[in-house]
Amino acid sequence: KAGVTQTPRYLIKTRGQQVTLSCSPISGHRSVSWYQQTPGQGLQFLFEYFSETQRNKGNFPGRFSGRQFSNSRSEMNVSTLELGDSALYLCASSLRDRGDTEAFFGQGTRLTVV
Amino acid sequence: AQTVTQSQPEMSVQEAETVTLSCTYDTSENNYYLFWYKQPPSRQMILVIRQEAYKQQNATENRFSVNFQKAAKSFSLKISDSQLGDTAMYFCVLLARGATNKLIFGTGTLLAVQP
Numbered sequence: 001k002a003g004v005t006q007t008p009r010y011l012i013k014t015r016g017q018q019v020t021l022s023c024s025p026i027s028g029h030r031s032v033s034w035y036q037q038t039p040g041q042g043l044q045f046l047f048e049y050f051s052e053t054q055r056n057k058g059n060f061p062g063r064f065s066g067r068q069f070s071n072s073r074s075e076m077n078v079s080t081l082e083l084g085d086s087a088l089y090l091c092a093s094s095l096r097d098r099g100d101t102e103a104f105f106g107q108g109t110r111l112t113v114v
Numbered sequence: 115a116q117t118v119t120q121s122q123p124e125m126s127v128q129e130a131e132t133v134t135l136s137c138t139y140d141t142s143e144n145n146y147y148l149f150w151y152k153q154p155p156s157r158q159m160i161l162v163i164r165q166e167a168y169k170q171q172n173a174t175e176n177r178f179s180v181n182f183q184k185a186a187k188s189f190s191l192k193i194s195d196s197q198l199g200d201t202a203m204y205f206c207v208l209l210a211r212g213a214t215n216k217l218i219f220g221t222g223t224l225l226a227v228q229p
Binding site for chain 2: 031033035042043044045048050055056058088090092094102103105107108
C-alpha cells in the first residue's frame with residue numbers, strides 16, 4: 001500500500017515568487033492536513049481538508065491557501081514568498097475526519113526561499 | 115487554547131537502557147487523544163503510541179509505554195531497551211476528539227541513543 005506522497009521533495013524559490021506543493025494521500029483516505037515545520041516555531045497547523053472542504057485553518061496569513069480535489073489529492077499554495085516561509089511542509093492523511101484514525105505523514109517538501 | 119509542553123529539548127541514553135520523555139498539556143476538552151510521534155533524520159513522522167483520554171489504562175506498544183496522568187495533564191513516554199534506531203526527535207501531540215484531525219505538537223525532544 002503506497003504511503004503519503006509529497007512532491008516535490010525540495011524547492012528553491014526567490015522572494016516574491018509563488019509556489020505550489022502537492023500531496024497525494026493514502027488510497028481511500030479523505031482527510032488531508034498540512035503543517036509547517038521550522039526550527040523556531042516548530043510544527044504549526046496550516047489547514048485541514050475533508051471531502052474537498054476546508055474544515056480548519058491555522059493562524060497563517062492569506063498568502064497561504066490550499067485546496068483538495070475529488071480524488072483527495074491536495075495542493076497548498078504560497079504567494080509572494082518571504083524568507084520566513086522557508087520550512088519543511090508536511091502533509092498528513094487520515095481515513096476519516098474525526099481524529100479516531102491514525103494520521104500518516106509524507107516525507108515533506110523542503111522549501112527554501114532566497 | 116490547547117497547548118503541549120515538552121521541557122526536555124535533548125536527551126541521551128545508552129543502548130539497552132531505559133529513558134523517559136516528559137510531556138504536559140492543556141486542554142479544556144474532556145475527550146481527546148494523545149500521541150507520541152517520532153521523526154528520525156529521514157524526516158518521516160511516524161506514530162509511536164496513542165492514548166485515548168477516556169481510557170485509564172496506559173497504552174503499551176512493545177518497548178514503548180506511556181504514563182498518562184489525566185488530572186495532572188501529564189503524558190510521559192518510556193522507552194525500554196533503547197536501540198540505536200530509536201535516535202530521533204520525539205513529539206508529544208494532542209488532538210481534540212471530534213470533527214477534526216488538527217494535531218497540536220509540542221516542541222520536541224531530541225533523543226540520542228549512544229552505542
